[in-house]
Amino acid sequence: MVRPLNRVLLGLTGLVLVVLGGAVLAVGLGVRPPSWWVHDGRHDVLLGAAERTRWRSEGWWWPTVIGALALLVLLALWWFAAQLRRRRPAEVLVETGDGEGALLRGRAMEGALESEAAALDGVRRARVRLAGRRAAPEARVRLALAGDAVPEDVLRGLSTEALAHARDSAGLTRLPAKVRLRATKHRPERVS
Template identity: 65%
Template sequence: MRAVLRIVDRVFLALVGLVLLVLGGSVLAVGLGAPVPSWWIHDDEHDVLLSDAERTRWQDESWWWPVVIAALAVLLLLALWWLVAVLRRRRLAEVLVDTGDGEGALVRGRAVEDALTQESAHIDGVGRAKARLTGRRSAPEARVRLALEPHVDPGAALHDFTAGPLTHARASAGLESLPAEVRLKGVKHGAERVS
């Protein structure tokens, strides 16, 4: 789902950027004396974007200002929501560990990620491993990428990961569950010259 949102976000940004670039560039070009395009909304470069009549057309209507303010408020809220979604941390900064005394302790998310990555890299047939934690600090989720050697059975590697590093991370953090999304990929070896 996040990949789809990321693609939609990039496409939306690209379209908005393209529209703003075309409009801004055409306004700048006409203002600097370039010929007025046929699709331009005014006749020449000395026209204003909104005349006095256009600006004051709806001013006396009782519904006009509440609609304008409501529309601008909705746009502001959407822009703030989008900004928060873009700036939100994707990586979990800390994990709440159950210490058994009812208090709990906070452990850096990076430390848990490093431990999970290092233990995963020691699984037989795993060339490289990379782990990231997402979610909430009381309910973390793991995203793991394992690069497998060509001779390794993916099912066996996944079982070894689940029974080993994932179980150890869950038990050491005192979590009831640690959901994980595991992506398996084959290691690409470069061609070697044989003489």
């Protein structure tokens, strides 16, 4: 839910900035603005001399303005850095035992875990995503269970089979996992 909301907020922010910037540019190029617009014409300024100097003699004014703008810049930089950060490791570091290592694609490990988890008794669908760092990945597993599945047996099979195989084949000392179980809902059927 966070990722779509983040994309919507980024899109709306970008759209507002483009529309405002385009409108200011159009007024600056000589387009007559509507009556409700902030600027009256091509040579109008956003803040007149009276507005700019009204609070100048107050001691709190400039520190407040500079602090608010600095906070706004820091928040914008933090948001931008959050967009660049990877949520999933692209590859997993596999220890070969001789001091060397190899890189395994993260999606390949996810696919193998997903197919092995989906083959367990009582599992209708499985979804696996890796998180964390490439040297210490974590698995996020979502399982849709069949109506007759025993959750305890499914979890035991997942930890002793699928997760153990993935951990051993990647040469990891540990592979923590967060598992979400969901019962599959069936449509009611008419019995006559």
